[in-house]
Amino acid sequence: MTIAAKFEIEYLQYLDAEGKQVRDDLPEFAKDLDHMVELYKLMLSTRVFDAKSIALQRTGKLGTYASCLGHEAAHVGIGSAMKPEDVLAVSYREYGAQLYRGVRPREVYMYWGGDERGNDYQQEPARHDFAWSVPIATQCLHAAGSALAFKIRGEKRVAVCTIGDGGSSKGDFYGAINIAGAQNLPLVAVIVNNQWAISVPRKIQSGAPTLAQKGIAAGLFCIQVDGNDIIAVRKAMEDALERARSGKGGSVIEAVTYRLGDHTTADDARRYRGEAEVKEGWSKEPMKRLRNWLVAKKVWDDAREEAWKAECDEWMDNEVNAYLETKTQPVTAMFDYIFAEVPADLAKQRDYVLSLENKAH
Amino acid sequence: MAQITLIEAVTQALAYEMKHDDSVVVLGEDVGLNGGVFRATQGLQEKFGELRVLDTPLDETTIAGVTVGLAVQGMKPVAEAQFEGFIYPMMEQIACHAARMRNRTRGRLTVPAVFRAPWGGGIRAPEHHSEANEHLFTNIPGLRVVMPSSPARAYGLLLAAIRDPDPVMFFEPKRIYRQYKEEVPDDGEALPLDVCFVLRDGTDVTLVTWGAQVKETLEAADALAEQGISAEVIDVATLTPLDFDTIAESVAKTGRCVIVHEAPKTAGFGAEIAARLAEECIYDLLAPVERVTGFDTHIPLFRLEMKYLPSVERVVDAAKRTMAAS
Secondary structure, eight states: OOOOOOOOOOEEEEEEEEOOOOSSSSOHHOOOOHHHHHHHHHHHHHHHHHHHOOOOHTTTTTOSOOTTTTTTHHHHHHHHSTTSSEEOHHHHOHHHHHHHTTTTTHHHHHHHHTOOOGGGSSSGGGSSSSOOOOOOHHHHHHHHHHHHHHHHTTTOOOOEEETTTGGGGGGGHHHHHHHHHHTTOOOEEEEEEOOOOOOOEEEHHOSSSSSSSGGGGTTTTTEETTTTTTHHHHHHHHHHHHHHHOOOOOOEEEEEOOSSSSSSSOGGGGSSOOOOHHHHHHHHOOOHHHHHHHHHTTSOOOHHHHHHHHHHHHHHHHHHHHHHHOOOOOHHHHHTSSHHHHHHHHHHHHHHHHHHHHHHO | OEOOOOOHHHHHHHHHHHHOTTTEEETTTOOSOOOTSSSSSTTHHHOOOOOOOHEOOHHHHHHHHHHHHHHTTOEEEEEEOSSGGGOGGGGHHHIIIIITHHTTTTTOOOOOOOEEEEEEEEEEEOOTTSSTTTTTHHTSSTTTTEEOOHHHHHHHHHHHHHHSOOOEEEEGGGGTTTTTOOOOOOOOOOOOSSSSSSEEOOSEEEEEEEHHHHHHHHHHHHHHHHTOOOOOEOOEEETTTHHHHHHHHHHHHOOOOEESSSSSSTTTTHHHHHHHHHHGGGGGSOOOEEOOOOOOSOOOOOTTTTSSSEEEEEEEHHHHHHHHTO
């Protein structure tokens, strides 16, 4: 038999579900315990933020919201590995990555609270990142196009897109990794495989034993990591970013995690999955293992946990207040950003709406 | 000065803008060494290199999505859909992202891109190569939908489209790609994207059209003149945002209007113009508005396609009906 080509997919994990280190070769960043504490703190603040968002929705102060519960290691691992000059193109629940890059909780609330200004991230580097992308997988091609722009201009920047297990079924994802391989683009595509695309389980998305291997068809470097182990996610990201930045090509990372919450606040996951599975998901969740590891290293404890949670609560309360105090945009805002300048024909509709407003007041 | 065809004017505009603006890139299927299946990008890859004239993988979705990404990063991509009938896979990226990026980010991110596509029937092409679907895009806010009808307008409007800070659909009527030549100075002068062009003055009836039908419509105006009917001919050129004032002024003068387009009749862009005439110009009208269009069928394969496309005879008949009405 002649083999035309042969492939394998590495699986990477440093911390098991209990926080026991399963390999000795810790990456450099993980030896910096202060830094690991910072990452844990951002994971925790992401979780506090998420709970606050759901509470806002339940009390009628937010529209439909897509929770990130259980994805904290994957998201913070992605965001913290990137350089400011890189570009992030997310779907709609990667808050851990976005908060790291400067998106403010009030902006998340604004977006899900029915205000386009939520997409107008004010702080760098998030200001040059893409806004949330609801049409599934479409953002992957925006990242590929960004990566192409970097290549054309000779900039040492990387475009990162995130996508779900369901999203990895879509042509936009395949198209993005395909052109990244063909043109050797600095693209890192991260499949955050949380096992569920609303009600459809992972096994219905693909017959492939790993989602990471989809990148092999595109000629990209591929790896599967424990997406609840931030050290594994971050390490795979750092390696992928370095490869991309130095012109050695793009990567597909599959971060295996579990969606502990509903798809969105409009969903009820009890309709399609059992309690036992969710319980199993909780047993592998990302916070516990990192906390256990940090506690064992004596750089974290209950008192610090409570103190940081209190700080997060205060931070989120401030953000919620800022959001709730935001005045609704003037009605003319719906016309003002359709084109760089409002065309004459559209200005007539704008004037009409304005006249209705003036009549009402 | 050399006389050039419409397709050569497209190439001339692309070359001019690529030479003067490093951020302009061309991408699509076969746009590189082959110069595009109609030769619109002929010679550009030799001049500007493989990265700025990029042969993409054969996936329209990829072309459209990558174009959005390039544009958000400050490039000015000119993407080619090889035929307008192949544009459907691009529509999600165009409608959900290109057209709404500025609005949904309150101006933080923008998409200064051009999506070019050879458009329309009448060249005896295979199935799916003859579509006229501009109306699918005129209903999408945030897009400019532009269609040139002469070499000079192709040059000036394409330059304007590339320089425009927002996405532009640039539909090229391939039936008249090589219909005739005219002098088009390579002076970088753009034409405005917010006006209709009055191609011929007249007093009795206004003929409103765009794209390849400008040819039949001008011929119809000649035929009408022989019969003593003075027709004004308007090339809409930029369908959206629409310069309705030019049409309204003409109809105020003539009192009659015939709209000619190749796309199917129902909900074609002619319906929008007719509705606007009913809303805003009803008291100027001396006769019902006529539409001469493709039919509400798929454009037939080429043995029958000329029966589908508006003909000079159909335009003349419609104009004469408006004359007979009053």
